[in-house]
Amino acid sequence: MKPIHDEQTVLARWICTKEEWRAFDRWRRKRQSRWRYFWHRLLGRNLTKGAEITITRDDVRINNNDAEPFSTAHRELRRIDIRDAGYLNVLEISYSDKSGAALNEIRVPVPRGKLREAIALQLLLTPAEREG
Numbered sequence: 001m002k003p004i005h006d007e008q009t010v011l012a013r014w015i016c017t018k019e020e021w022r023a024f025d026r027w028r029r030k031r032q033s034r035w036r037y038f039w040h041r042l043l044g045r046n047l048t049k050g051a052e053i054t055i056t057r058d059d060v061r062i063n064n065n066d067a068e069p070f071s072t073a074h075r076e077l078r079r080i081d082i083r084d085a086g087y088l089n090v091l092e093i094s095y096s097d098k099s100g101a102a103l104n105e106i107r108v109p110v111p112r113g114k115l116r117e118a119i120a121l122q123l124l125l126t127p128a129e130r131e132g
Helices: 018-032 034-043 115-125
Strands: 010-016 051-056 059-062 075-084 089-097 103-110
Touching (some): 010 018, 089 115
């Protein structure tokens, strides 16, 4: 397991329950395609565990696995949105490479009781030039 940045740079650390992670996984699969969603429903009765989500100023980690960076020398944060996904909310972090060619997204569930923290995180990380 790789060490996480020092504790001063961790902005949020959330623990998702098994049910929250399943709801998020279902929501994410529905957004991909109907065929893939139904295929997974037919075959996938996996016992998904919960997840630990760590968000820093530069990246997102799930279960302390490799970081998914959104703000580096080669990537630029574009926006952060909070989506209502029914049973739970989803934090969407959009970024592009410095050339601006492609827009990518990192999506993570916001656990119950953490919506205010997610909103504060959104305000903290929102690029200054986009604020109005």
